[in-house]
Amino acid sequence: MVMGELVQECEVVVIGSGPGGYAAAFRAADLGMDVTLVDTAEGPGGVCLFRGCIPSKTYLHLSELLHDAAGAKEMGISFGRPEIDIAGVRRWKQTVVEKLAGGLVQLAEQRGVQRLRGRAEFVSAGEIRIQGSDISGIRFKRAVIATGSRPIALPETRFEKGGRIMSSTAALALADIPGRLLVVGGGYVGLEIGMIYAALGSDIHLVEMGDRLLPGIDPDLVAPLARRLDKAFTAIHLNTRVEGVQARDAGVDVAFSGDGADAGGAFDRVLVAIGRAPNTRGLGLEHTRVKTDDRGFIIVDDRQRTDDENIFAVGDVTGGMMLAHKASREGKIAAEVMAGEPSAFDAAAIPAVVYTDPQIAYCGLTETAAARENRAVEVQRFPWKYSGRALTMGAGEGMTKMIVDSASQRILGVGIVGRGAEGLISEGVLAVEMGAVVQDVAFTIHPHPTLSETESETAEIFLGSALHVPPRKK
Numbered sequence: 001m002v003m004g005e006l007v008q009e010c011e012v013v014v015i016g017s018g019p020g021g022y023a024a025a026f027r028a029a030d031l032g033m034d035v036t037l038v039d040t041a042e043g044p045g046g047v048c049l050f051r052g053c054i055p056s057k058t059y060l061h062l063s064e065l066l067h068d069a070a071g072a073k074e075m076g077i078s079f080g081r082p083e084i085d086i087a088g089v090r091r092w093k094q095t096v097v098e099k100l101a102g103g104l105v106q107l108a109e110q111r112g113v114q115r116l117r118g119r120a121e122f123v124s125a126g127e128i129r130i131q132g133s134d135i136s137g138i139r140f141k142r143a144v145i146a147t148g149s150r151p152i153a154l155p156e157t158r159f160e161k162g163g164r165i166m167s168s169t170a171a172l173a174l175a176d177i178p179g180r181l182l183v184v185g186g187g188y189v190g191l192e193i194g195m196i197y198a199a200l201g202s203d204i205h206l207v208e209m210g211d212r213l214l215p216g217i218d219p220d221l222v223a224p225l226a227r228r229l230d231k232a233f234t235a236i237h238l239n240t241r242v243e244g245v246q247a248r249d250a251g252v253d254v255a256f257s258g259d260g261a262d263a264g265g266a267f268d269r270v271l272v273a274i275g276r277a278p279n280t281r282g283l284g285l286e287h288t289r290v291k292t293d294d295r296g297f298i299i300v301d302d303r304q305r306t307d308d309e310n311i312f313a314v315g316d317v318t319g320g321m322m323l324a325h326k327a328s329r330e331g332k333i334a335a336e337v338m339a340g341e342p343s344a345f346d347a348a349a350i351p352a353v354v355y356t357d358p359q360i361a362y363c364g365l366t367e368t369a370a371a372r373e374n375r376a377v378e379v380q381r382f383p384w385k386y387s388g389r390a391l392t393m394g395a396g397e398g399m400t401k402m403i404v405d406s407a408s409q410r411i412l413g414v415g416i417v418g419r420g421a422e423g424l425i426s427e428g429v430l431a432v433e434m435g436a437v438v439q440d441v442a443f444t445i446h447p448h449p450t451l452s453e454t455e456s457e458t459a460e461i462f463l464g465s466a467l468h469v470p471p472r473k474k
């Protein structure tokens with residue numbers, strides 16, 4: 001030990017305490033390992049808890065409330081004009097985040113997981129240095145890298161604290177309600193945050209480089225949402241690229257090229273939601289045998305092992321679907337593999353949810369991918385206008401679809417657009433994981449009236465007759 005330095009020994013060190021890191025740490029502790037969890041942030045939770053999933057879903061719940069209150073007029077109930085107390089909204093979000101963060105701290109304590117605050121960097125394949133902590137270093141037997149990802153900025157711009165050009169982090173801090181907000185990027189983050197600000201009263205102008213919103217999701221699932229967004233947003237410009245951004249004291253001037261070239265001008269704020277990059281820089285990976293791909297993501301095998309035998313990696317930093325539940329599953333696998341268990345990441349379906357209103361959720365094979373891969377599949381759709389429960393909620397615009405192997409009738413993929421899709425998709429995930437055939441879902445009694453019946457009725461269509469769908473013409 002060097003004078004003035006305190007270096008600890010531990011069995012497992014986990015760097016980063018987001019959903020991937022804390023899952024790895026908690027599972028490793030449950031399996032009897034001595035674990036230290038290091039993060040630059042004060043509390044565990046990562047991007048998901050402090051500036052991702054939870055803040056965005058808290059605000060989206062409020063925007064849904066506003067939308068429902070406005071829509072209730074048609075159902076015979078009128079509310080007055082909503083008064084929005086932005087400080088109150090921020091406080092409510094903070095209450096939710098703090099409750100969950102406190103819970104994670106307790107769970108770490110109950111498991112005996114040591115938490116350290118500081119920036120970790122490998123100095124060798126068996127030791128990290130920690131900047132900003134009383135413990136200056138840790139010698140470990142095994143390490144898990146779970147350092148996550150950060151938002152990508154537009155070329156020649158930077159995200160500055162308090163600046164008008166915002167990442168999702170700044171947008172979710174909700175500094176104010178801008179008059180004109182430009183959203184750059186038609187992926188789920190841009191749409192979710194755009195919808196929040198639209199509900200709060202901003203004029204949303206969205207530009208997307210591609211020819212449609214939410215590329216990667218089947219167009220028929222996106223269509224009902226696109227119709228809603230056409231009303232909720234002031235303008236949506238597809239095939240449009242941002243060419244220049246000039247921040248001034250009073251606003252931001254933005255120039256576009258492509259279909260929306262004429263739509264440039266001044267905006268009060270700009271949200272840049274064009275993707276995320278892995279946090280691998282400054283980690284000292286050059287002192288290990290860990291390899292990254294050409295975009296900086298850490299390369300792992302199906303057991304979350306890197307090229308360095310004692311170092312694992314999980315979550316966003318490994319690329320793929322950058323979602324909390326995928327990170328969390330990978331964290332558990334890393335811990336189980338360290339404990340000698342035969343675990344591997346072999347999920348048949350990772351669900352994805354877009355929490356807009358209507359929501360979109362899907363898992364497994366998409367119709368688009370099936371066509372691209374020339375797979376022999378049959379696809380059936382159940383429009384929610386035939387669902388009693390959907391109509392009681394004024395949610396008849398929704399749709400449930402299944403992608404099924406033509407020969408075996410095995411369910412390969414499920415897609416849902418509509419209210420509550422976030423919960424409904426789990427039946428689809430289970431069906432794909434269990435190798436269920438359409439009969440399994442069709443013959444399972446679903447409670448009435450529920451939106452879950454849209455799944456059993458979709459399965460019934462494959463069998464030739466669904467109770468609430470008009471029969472096919474003979």
Ligand code: FAD
Pocket residue numbers: 015016017018019020021022038039040041045046047048049051052053054056057118119120121146147148149168189279282283314315316317322323324325326327355
């Ligand atoms: P992270 O959550 O990114 O955590 C990484 C942690 O590592 C951070 O706490 C960071 O401080 C720490 N760290 C980094 N470098 C170091 C270092 N050198 N030393 C010490 N600590 C370090 N996913 C969903 O599944 N559902 C959603 O609804 C959803 N909504 C989202 C909304 C937004 C706006 C955003 C931005 C993301 C959303 N995500 C959502 C994605 C989700 O947040 C991430 O997939 C998830 O947080 C990844 O977890 P992780 O453990 O890999 O890393």
